[in-house]
């Protein structure tokens with residue numbers, strides 16, 4: 119696009135200069151409609167590319183029956199999610215009061231951010247997209263899943279009412295349902311989950327929930343720890359980092375690893391829980407099995 123604008127500007131400059139030097143102006147003028155035609159063609163091509171790009175996410179694994187249609191999809195870390203702009207629409211018509219975060223909670227994984235609301239409050243889609251799933255899920259209660267143009271899915275759970283049907287195209291900020299307390303829920307709130315190809319991501323790694331409704335970056339890289347509740351605690355905000363380039367991801371991954379010395383009475387699951395590191399990660403890094411016996415004084419890389 120920029121290149122084309124430059125071409126037009128340069129062409130106009132040549133036209134002016136040539137005319138100034140007493141050359142045939144009308145001869146050069148013939149090129150101008152061609153340039154405009156080329157510009158229009160280019161714009162149409164870009165629009166088509168954008169549409170086809172969006173279609174990839176809507177064509178593959180489009181399943182309106184199952185909550186997670188990506189069970190057989192393997193995704194490797196890190197991966198990148200792109201956004202067209204840096205704002206999202208608030209999912210509720212009130213100030214965000216976060217009651218619980220993505221992370222470890224009462225001995226189990228909490229894979230979303232909980233935002234306080236009153237039953238009956240409007241719930242809006244945070245981004246443009248298409249409604250993929252509307253249904254009752256055992257834990258989530260009444261649930262709506264919207265898939266966005268970049269493949270990201272947002273899950274709105276514990277709702278009291280649905281205002282959309284599957285396959286509906288929704289705009290950023292459009293009403294999709296009403297908040298509630300259905301499913302495994304303690305009091306009315308919105309359980310907002312963010313998933314990419316079946317992987318749940320800490321929503322705070324992507325969105326800013328304090329004050330402004332901004333997206334941390336147009337390009338967000340997701341590393342395994344931002345998609346593993348074990349690394350986070352639901353009662354505390356994790357140290358947020360903006361991973362917007364691959365270089366930053368590489369530097370982030372090289373951060374200092376902690377060494378843990380096994381004490382009497384330690385178990386692998388206990389160490390994993392206390393240090394917010396997944397068991398599978400400890401096993402892989404230290405080349406041990408889940409069933410391996412730990413020795414007192416043994417060093418483990420966390």
Ligand SMILES: [Zn+2]
Nearest residue numbers: 230231232309
């Ligand atoms: Zn929740």
